[in-house]
Amino acid sequence: MEALSIGKIAVLYAISTKSEAEEICQKASEMGYRLYKGSVGSMDSAKIFAAVETAAKKEGLINPIYREEHSIYHSILEAYTAICRGREGLGNVLRSAGLAFSIVRGPRISNDKNDGEWIAIVLFGNMGAPIKGYEHEVIGLGINPV
Amino acid sequence: MEALSIGKIAVLYAISTKSEAEEICQKASEMGYRLYKGSVGSMDSAKIFAAVETAAKKEGLINPIYREEHSIYHSILEAYTAICRGREGLGNVLRSAGLAFSIVRGPRISNDKNDGEWIAIVLFGNMGAPIKGYEHEVIGLGINPV
Amino acid sequence: MEALSIGKIAVLYAISTKSEAEEICQKASEMGYRLYKGSVGSMDSAKIFAAVETAAKKEGLINPIYREEHSIYHSILEAYTAICRGREGLGNVLRSAGLAFSIVRGPRISNDKNDGEWIAIVLFGNMGAPIKGYEHEVIGLGINPV
Amino acid sequence: MEALSIGKIAVLYAISTKSEAEEICQKASEMGYRLYKGSVGSMDSAKIFAAVETAAKKEGLINPIYREEHSIYHSILEAYTAICRGREGLGNVLRSAGLAFSIVRGPRISNDKNDGEWIAIVLFGNMGAPIKGYEHEVIGLGINPV
Amino acid sequence: MEALSIGKIAVLYAISTKSEAEEICQKASEMGYRLYKGSVGSMDSAKIFAAVETAAKKEGLINPIYREEHSIYHSILEAYTAICRGREGLGNVLRSAGLAFSIVRGPRISNDKNDGEWIAIVLFGNMGAPIKGYEHEVIGLGINPV
Amino acid sequence: MEALSIGKIAVLYAISTKSEAEEICQKASEMGYRLYKGSVGSMDSAKIFAAVETAAKKEGLINPIYREEHSIYHSILEAYTAICRGREGLGNVLRSAGLAFSIVRGPRISNDKNDGEWIAIVLFGNMGAPIKGYEHEVIGLGINPV
Numbered sequence: 001m002e003a004l005s006i007g008k009i010a011v012l013y014a015i016s017t018k019s020e021a022e023e024i025c026q027k028a029s030e031m032g033y034r035l036y037k038g039s040v041g042s043m044d045s046a047k048i049f050a051a052v053e054t055a056a057k058k059e060g061l062i063n064p065i066y067r068e069e070h071s072i073y074h075s076i077l078e079a080y081t082a083i084c085r086g087r088e089g090l091g092n093v094l095r096s097a098g099l100a101f102s103i104v105r106g107p108r109i110s111n112d113k114n115d116g117e118w119i120a121i122v123l124f125g126n127m128g129a130p131i132k133g134y135e136h137e138v139i140g141l142g143i144n145p146v
Numbered sequence: 147m148e149a150l151s152i153g154k155i156a157v158l159y160a161i162s163t164k165s166e167a168e169e170i171c172q173k174a175s176e177m178g179y180r181l182y183k184g185s186v187g188s189m190d191s192a193k194i195f196a197a198v199e200t201a202a203k204k205e206g207l208i209n210p211i212y213r214e215e216h217s218i219y220h221s222i223l224e225a226y227t228a229i230c231r232g233r234e235g236l237g238n239v240l241r242s243a244g245l246a247f248s249i250v251r252g253p254r255i256s257n258d259k260n261d262g263e264w265i266a267i268v269l270f271g272n273m274g275a276p277i278k279g280y281e282h283e284v285i286g287l288g289i290n291p292v
Numbered sequence: 293m294e295a296l297s298i299g300k301i302a303v304l305y306a307i308s309t310k311s312e313a314e315e316i317c318q319k320a321s322e323m324g325y326r327l328y329k330g331s332v333g334s335m336d337s338a339k340i341f342a343a344v345e346t347a348a349k350k351e352g353l354i355n356p357i358y359r360e361e362h363s364i365y366h367s368i369l370e371a372y373t374a375i376c377r378g379r380e381g382l383g384n385v386l387r388s389a390g391l392a393f394s395i396v397r398g399p400r401i402s403n404d405k406n407d408g409e410w411i412a413i414v415l416f417g418n419m420g421a422p423i424k425g426y427e428h429e430v431i432g433l434g435i436n437p438v
Numbered sequence: 439m440e441a442l443s444i445g446k447i448a449v450l451y452a453i454s455t456k457s458e459a460e461e462i463c464q465k466a467s468e469m470g471y472r473l474y475k476g477s478v479g480s481m482d483s484a485k486i487f488a489a490v491e492t493a494a495k496k497e498g499l500i501n502p503i504y505r506e507e508h509s510i511y512h513s514i515l516e517a518y519t520a521i522c523r524g525r526e527g528l529g530n531v532l533r534s535a536g537l538a539f540s541i542v543r544g545p546r547i548s549n550d551k552n553d554g555e556w557i558a559i560v561l562f563g564n565m566g567a568p569i570k571g572y573e574h575e576v577i578g579l580g581i582n583p584v
Numbered sequence: 585m586e587a588l589s590i591g592k593i594a595v596l597y598a599i600s601t602k603s604e605a606e607e608i609c610q611k612a613s614e615m616g617y618r619l620y621k622g623s624v625g626s627m628d629s630a631k632i633f634a635a636v637e638t639a640a641k642k643e644g645l646i647n648p649i650y651r652e653e654h655s656i657y658h659s660i661l662e663a664y665t666a667i668c669r670g671r672e673g674l675g676n677v678l679r680s681a682g683l684a685f686s687i688v689r690g691p692r693i694s695n696d697k698n699d700g701e702w703i704a705i706v707l708f709g710n711m712g713a714p715i716k717g718y719e720h721e722v723i724g725l726g727i728n729p730v
Numbered sequence: 731m732e733a734l735s736i737g738k739i740a741v742l743y744a745i746s747t748k749s750e751a752e753e754i755c756q757k758a759s760e761m762g763y764r765l766y767k768g769s770v771g772s773m774d775s776a777k778i779f780a781a782v783e784t785a786a787k788k789e790g791l792i793n794p795i796y797r798e799e800h801s802i803y804h805s806i807l808e809a810y811t812a813i814c815r816g817r818e819g820l821g822n823v824l825r826s827a828g829l830a831f832s833i834v835r836g837p838r839i840s841n842d843k844n845d846g847e848w849i850a851i852v853l854f855g856n857m858g859a860p861i862k863g864y865e866h867e868v869i870g871l872g873i874n875p876v
Contacts, residue, residue, distance in 0.1 A: 009285025049532035066572045067875035082228035094341035134358045136289045137153025143282045145797035154870035195678035213437035280796045291359035299721025374666035386487035407610045426504045429591025435720045445867025453815045502813045505729035520812035575737025583651035633824035648862045
């Protein structure tokens with residue numbers, strides 16, 4: 001089986017349709033990754049952070065110690081910064097985001113046994129004016145060792 | 147055929163392996179998109195801008211007028227900002243990027259006939275220390291009307 | 293008649309006194325520009341975005357399609373970023389803005405017939421502590437093809 | 439007596455324990471500095487600005503004219519930017535800060551008689567998730583002529 | 585004579601044609617302002633800082649002490665940040681700027697005698713691709729007490 | 731012995747005079763911390779990153795695996811962002827930095843045995859115009875689990 005990398009898995013999982021998701025999940029699980037996919041939409045950026053952190057804890061993707069929470073927080077922060085593309089903010093700059101998110105935990109590269117576990121977060125969806133259909137796609141990826 | 151969106155096409159094309167790329171390219175072409183995929187690696191961020199702009203012109207993905215060049219420039223700038231995740235710079239903060247890039251031109255959503263043409267740029271690859279293997283994945287997407 | 297540029301018109305219009313405004317408006321209109329001038333003051337940055345977008349729609353300066361809304365949004369975002377000078381925010385960093393704004397639509401340079409229409413937004417006024425007189429001037433300009 | 443600089447005094451004072459604070463305060467006062475130390479904790483960044491500005495006015499560390507308020511405001515803004523390390527915000531990115539702050543007014547270097555008075559602000563404390571103990575230290579320093 | 589403000593003078597002076605410049609200069613001088621206008625074009629942002637600082641010193645608009653140099657430096661930095669609109673850089677993001685700049689020293693508002701002297705810097709011109717005509721206007725204003 | 735925290739140790743060590751440094755080093759070493767102090771001055775920000783990374787490797791403060799290099803890199807990046815206070819860059823915005831730096835590895839809080847090892851980086855010194863004495867103090871702190 002061809003080697004996969006944690007970021008590509010997280011991207012594919014976040015952008016997948018329902019039927020594609022299962023296949024990705026199974027393939028990545030066999031390679032030793034743990035994955036979760038959820039969704040969140042808001043003009044309040046804090047809700048995006050809360051949704052991803054809560055899912056990570058509830059699904060056991062991070063252990064209840066600060067160094068793991070720190071790792072996932074910074075991964076979300078990086079992905080969030082990326083979807084904002086240089087000017088952070090949602091409601092404060094009158095825009096809204098409807099996002100799918102993926103959380104992936106495992107090796108940086110599937111066949112790398114010497115560099116421990118990493119966390120990848122992807123946010124993918126649409127950002128735009130608070131008017132139906134006035135939006136385009138955004139993606140963000142944050143990766144940190146855990 | 148299921149509707150596709152320009153951002154998802156650009157993401158899939160940028161992260162695709164060689165064999166996957168052909169399939170994406172064909173499917174998107176049938177839906178009215180024009181696509182290009184290239185690669186660039188550097189510690190000098192200007193080279194990333196130059197590589198994508200040059201490819202877009204050479205492949206005829208933008209016409210030689212400023213408003214189209216402006217559109218692709220801002221799409222690259224947004225994708226570049228996203229891969230930097232909040233702190234722009236490569237060599238000046240002692241890091242390097244090895245990237246695949248995709249350029250996609252067409253409707254925002256494949257079956258949308260009323261909102262004209264858009265450009266999507268994806269940068270995908272690895273960023274890290276200038277030491278072999280000391281790097282992890284990054285992705286950035288910029289979309290603008292053209 | 294000497295050629296004028298869209299940015300200079302937008303700047304002059306935004307900083308003009310009432311009597312100067314009429315002259316600018318007439319001269320620019322003759323050159324094919326459409327203009328609007330309004331005002332907005334707030335510690336809530338979203339109100340600035342809403343005031344300018346609403347005016348642009350109500351005055352017919354943009355058509356009701358997303359690509360035009362996108363163009364004006366990004367022009368406001370650029371002007372707003374410029375008045376913040378590197379640290380975005382108003383109330384969250386305990387400062388307030390009282391602004392005049394101008395919206396100008398037309399050619400980038402008055403005698404340029406080959407590069408289509410552009411939108412220029414200028415925000416001009418005072419920013420400072422929420423204490424009367426504790427403020428100084430700021431200006432921001434954003435320009436995008438429409 | 440060895441020369442001291444305004445920034446080092448402000449840092450030492452902000453990070454000092456209660457017993458150390460008195461010694462620093464006395465030594466710096468003898469060198470012509472005026473100092474104040476307070477504390478503020480919040481997820482709302484505006485409260486940090488308000489706490490420091492209010493203290494500076496109440497303690498007479500700035501005179502009631504705009505140019506002095508401007509100087510302290512920009513010093514707080516710089517210190518605040520520094521504790522945020524590239525991505526401004528507290529509650530909006532789901533994090534909280536518990537901070538001690540110091541305000542120091544006097545010469546840039548204690549024995550420099552030719553460059554007037556300066557203001558230094560230090561913010562020091564912990565930033566983290568709104569969960570007890572899930573936080574680490576941050577420090578920020580802003581200096582401006584007054 | 586109607587009161588004028590330092591920012592508006594600096595904006596008008598920077599965007600003025602040669603014949604307008606004289607009138608502005610004379611009117612502002614009578615109100616107690618000192619002014620200078622120059623120009624600089626580069627892909628290297630440091631050259632913009634150097635051109636304005638050098639002019640300010642040579643024309644005697646700042647005295648040779650650090651607190652005045654600090655004031656003009658931060659005014660340039662704010663104006664420069666404003667023309668970059670959220671993503672600092674010129675050559676590193678493959679763009680170039682051709683600018684006129686104005687330096688104005690005097691009261692914040694022409695008839696205000698109680699708040700000392702301030703410095704205003706305006707940068708105005710074109711920014712764009714390093715291709716002739718592929719550029720649009722930008723403006724930035726920085727104001728600090730001196 | 732009173733508990734100490736990694737950030738305070740790193741700050742005290744970076745701002746210490748030669749005689750103070752020995753005492754801090756000894757006290758922190760007894761509590762299980764490993765420390766290093768060096769210095770670097772430049773208008774080229776990459777040199778700051780290189781100086782701290784090289785010292786960390788040479789002194790054995792990080793092990794030669796990417797996850798540890800990643801941790802120290804992000805700590806430097808955060809400290810560097812903090813000294814820049816919102817506008818990253820040195821030579822490109824015509825300023826220079828002369829810095830002492832400290833690297834500290836150990837528990838987040840000296841008596842905390844359950845949250846593993848962390849890295850703290852402090853940059854402290856002067857930043858200013860490339861003119862002797864035209865500079866003031868800056869400080870930055872970055873902390874990450876290692």
